[in-house]
Amino acid sequence: MNWSWAYFFEYLVNDLMIRGAWTTIWLSVVSMVLGLGLGVVAAMFKMYGNAVLRVIAEFYIWLFRGTPVLIQLVIIYTGLPQIGIRLTVIESAIIGLALNEGAYLAEIIRAGIMSVDRGQNDAARAVGMSWRERMWLIILPQATRTIIPPLGNQFNGMLKTTSLASVISMEELMRNAQMLAQIEFRVLEVYLVAATWYLILVTIWGLIQQRIEAHYEKPFGPAAAVSPDAKKQIEKAMGAGHV
Amino acid sequence: MNADTADTSVASEPAKTLGEPIIVIEDVRKSFAGLEVLKGVSLTVRQSEVVVLAGRSGSGKSTLLRCIDQLEPIDSGTIRVGGELMGFREKDGKRTPLPDHLVARQMRQLGMVFQNFNLFPHLTVIDNITVSPIKVLKRKREEARAEARALLARVGLPEKENAYPRQLSGGQQQRVAIARALAMKPKVMLFDEPTSALDPEMIAEVLDVMVDLSRQGMTMIVVTHEMGFARAAADRVLLMHEGVLVEEATPEEFFTNPQSAEARVFLSKILRH
Numbered sequence: 001m002n003w004s005w006a007y008f009f010e011y012l013v014n015d016l017m018i019r020g021a022w023t024t025i026w027l028s029v030v031s032m033v034l035g036l037g038l039g040v041v042a043a044m045f046k047m048y049g050n051a052v053l054r055v056i057a058e059f060y061i062w063l064f065r066g067t068p069v070l071i072q073l074v075i076i077y078t079g080l081p082q083i084g085i086r087l088t089v090i091e092s093a094i095i096g097l098a099l100n101e102g103a104y105l106a107e108i109i110r111a112g113i114m115s116v117d118r119g120q121n122d123a124a125r126a127v128g129m130s131w132r133e134r135m136w137l138i139i140l141p142q143a144t145r146t147i148i149p150p151l152g153n154q155f156n157g158m159l160k161t162t163s164l165a166s167v168i169s170m171e172e173l174m175r176n177a178q179m180l181a182q183i184e185f186r187v188l189e190v191y192l193v194a195a196t197w198y199l200i201l202v203t204i205w206g207l208i209q210q211r212i213e214a215h216y217e218k219p220f221g222p223a224a225a226v227s228p229d230a231k232k233q234i235e236k237a238m239g240a241g242h243v
Numbered sequence: 244m245n246a247d248t249a250d251t252s253v254a255s256e257p258a259k260t261l262g263e264p265i266i267v268i269e270d271v272r273k274s275f276a277g278l279e280v281l282k283g284v285s286l287t288v289r290q291s292e293v294v295v296l297a298g299r300s301g302s303g304k305s306t307l308l309r310c311i312d313q314l315e316p317i318d319s320g321t322i323r324v325g326g327e328l329m330g331f332r333e334k335d336g337k338r339t340p341l342p343d344h345l346v347a348r349q350m351r352q353l354g355m356v357f358q359n360f361n362l363f364p365h366l367t368v369i370d371n372i373t374v375s376p377i378k379v380l381k382r383k384r385e386e387a388r389a390e391a392r393a394l395l396a397r398v399g400l401p402e403k404e405n406a407y408p409r410q411l412s413g414g415q416q417q418r419v420a421i422a423r424a425l426a427m428k429p430k431v432m433l434f435d436e437p438t439s440a441l442d443p444e445m446i447a448e449v450l451d452v453m454v455d456l457s458r459q460g461m462t463m464i465v466v467t468h469e470m471g472f473a474r475a476a477a478d479r480v481l482l483m484h485e486g487v488l489v490e491e492a493t494p495e496e497f498f499t500n501p502q503s504a505e506a507r508v509f510l511s512k513i514l515r516h
Contacts, residue, residue: 122314123361123420127375127427128351130344137378141365219365219407 007186011193020176021197027165027172028158031097035158036151038102043109048131057106064103070164072096077168093165101158108150112143145216152209159201173197261478262290265430265462266311271320273303273310280306282486283320288431291460295473295494297509298483304466305358307483308435311464312355313346324352325430351379354424358436360416362408362423368395369404372423380427387426394422398452414445418452425456432456434465450475470513474498482506 011017045057064072077092087095116139124134163174177194181187214221266288273281280303288294296304309315311322313330322329329349331338341349363371372391376382395401398418408416417437424432434453438446450472457463457476465472473480473494480497482490482505490497490506501507 117361119357119359119361120363123355123357123363125314125347125350126312126353126355126357127423128347128379129375130347130379132344133347133379137374138363142363145365216365219367220409 001185004186004189007184007189008193011180011186011189012196014180014193016176016180017173017193017197020171020173020194021201023170023172023176024159024162024197025201027093027097027162027170028155031094031101031162032155032158034094034098035101035105038098039105039109042102042106043113044135046106047110047113061103061106064100069096069100069161070167072100073164073168089165089168089170092168093162093170097158097162097165100161101154104154105151108147108154109143112145112147113139115146116142145220148209148213148216152205152212155209156202156205159205160198163198259291259460259478261292264288265290265325266464267321267323268307268311269321271307271310271322272318273306273315274318275306280486281310281317284483284486284488285320286481286488288462288464291462292478293457293461293463293465293476295477295480296464296466296483297468297470297473297480299509302483303486304483305435308355308433308464308466312353312433313350314355316340324349327352347379351427352430354427354429354432356417356420356424356432356434356437358439360408360413360420360440362416362420364408366407367404368400368406368408368411368419371408371419372426375423376426391422391426394425395419397425397455398422399448412445413441414448417441417445417449421449421452421456431462431464434463434467436466436468438467438469468513470498482509484509 042057042060045053046061049057073092073096076087076096077089080087120138120142121134124138129137162170162172165172166175166178169175173194177190181190264287266286268284268286271281271284272279282303284303284307286294296307298304306315310317311324311329316330327349328338330341330346332341363374366374369388369391372394373382373384373387376387376390377384392401392404395404398421400415400418400422403411403415403419408419411419421432421437437453438449441449446469450469453463453465453472454476463476465477467473477494480490480492480494481488482497482503484503484505490501490503492500492502492506496502497506498510501510
């Protein structure tokens with residue numbers, strides 16, 4: 001059985017693969033959003049919580065960063081029913097991926113918050129903001145700028161980590177590729193198609209991430225360093241140069 | 244302290260009437276990691292009074308200002324603003340620290356201007372000024388923006404509302420910071436070395452705004468090395484040395500006839516150049 005471009009292109013737009021890619025996308029997004037929520041809470045507990053909350057956050061981060069996602073997924077889906085907790089495949093995949101992601105994001109968010117100048121907290125207190133107002137209006141928006149690049153990296157990783165959910169029969173790209181490979185045993189074509197799909201998703205995400213970064217960089221970036229007055233003068237000078 | 248002394252200090256100033264005591268500080272002590280920075284400071288500031296707090300770096304003057312504004316908790320003593328005990332709840336002679344959101348409410352009575360401006364870099368100039376009036380005081384957005392524009396005109400920056408802080412010079416940033424503090428309609432303005440981080444040519448534009456503010460009757464405590472400002476606008480000059488207030492005088496007396504040895508040393512250093 002030789003390599004066949006025909007199979008490759010056929011599989012690339014195969015319904016099973018496209019549905020798998022779509023599942024990979026939404027599973028990644030949902031898990032990431034939930035993980036982000038968990039990460040923010042864990043970071044807050046760790047930074048500002050009392051002793052009990054801090055220990056809870058530390059334990060959570062330690063546990064989920066210290067064990068493989070694969071094992072976490074298997075425990076959640078096939079292990080927990082033993083003690084009466086029955087979750088569907090989709091629930092297990094989302095919960096497992098989100099819990100794992102949250103543990104990593106907690107540390108990234110914590111670093112982002114610590115990167116904000118202490119004077120910002122003083123200034124926000126000085127204009128009468130409570131802790132919650134300072135966090136939401138002043139500290140987190142500025143921390144976001146630092147958080148976005150590693151966060152994008154994490155999401156890139158998430159798109160690929162979802163493939164592990166195939167072991168609990170989540171029908172995402174990897175699982176669907178496995179099924180497709182069973183039909184005509186075009187193993188190389190099928191898995192290269194799957195790999196191609198991951199590349200496409202990751203590339204699209206890269207472009208989106210650039211946009212998001214540019215948005216958060218706007219107040220700080222080099223474009224902002226040129227005052228509108230100076231810009232006008234530069235334009236005028238350049239205009240004069242053109243014939 | 245009365246109107247007469249303020250009047251004699253600057254001949255060109257119109258007579259100024261000082262009102263009731265608005266800030267009353269009694270025996271405030273504060274230590275950082277075992278080092279006592281404030282060693283029992285007492286001070287009363289009256290409505291419309293402008294007090295300049297001078298002293299060498301490390302003398303505790305910035306710490307005192309930050310304690311008044313509740314940015315630093317005090318170890319002992321009392322700070323009252325408009326009669327209200329700051330930072331604590333008093334019950335049966337026992338006092339317990341106030342929770343964060345109630346301290347935040349108290350802090351709205353005081354406006355603070357920092358040495359490093361501390362503008363919010365992710366917000367435009369007008370959002371810097373209106374974020375707290377809108378989100379904290381729940382003012383109507385358009386109302387708050389209109390007032391912010393008036394404040395920007397007052398500090399001489401009417402055309403900068405959509406700029407980001409990074410696009411402004413230091414002097415401009417500090418004037419926006421003053422506008423931001425004023426937008427909360429504080430009873431007292433506190434200035435923590437407002438011109439120390441500025442290039443020399445930008446100092447005057449900030450001091451002008453401050454002198455203007457003092458003429459309009461704003462109560463002000465100003466930590467500064469700008470003795471020109473003290474001469475022009477202060478009703479009283481206080482000298483802080485190693486955590487205590489060692490000299491308290493009108494600007495006139497302070498510069499011509501200092502009573503304490505510390506004041507004489509301080510002046511000899513300040514006025515040498």
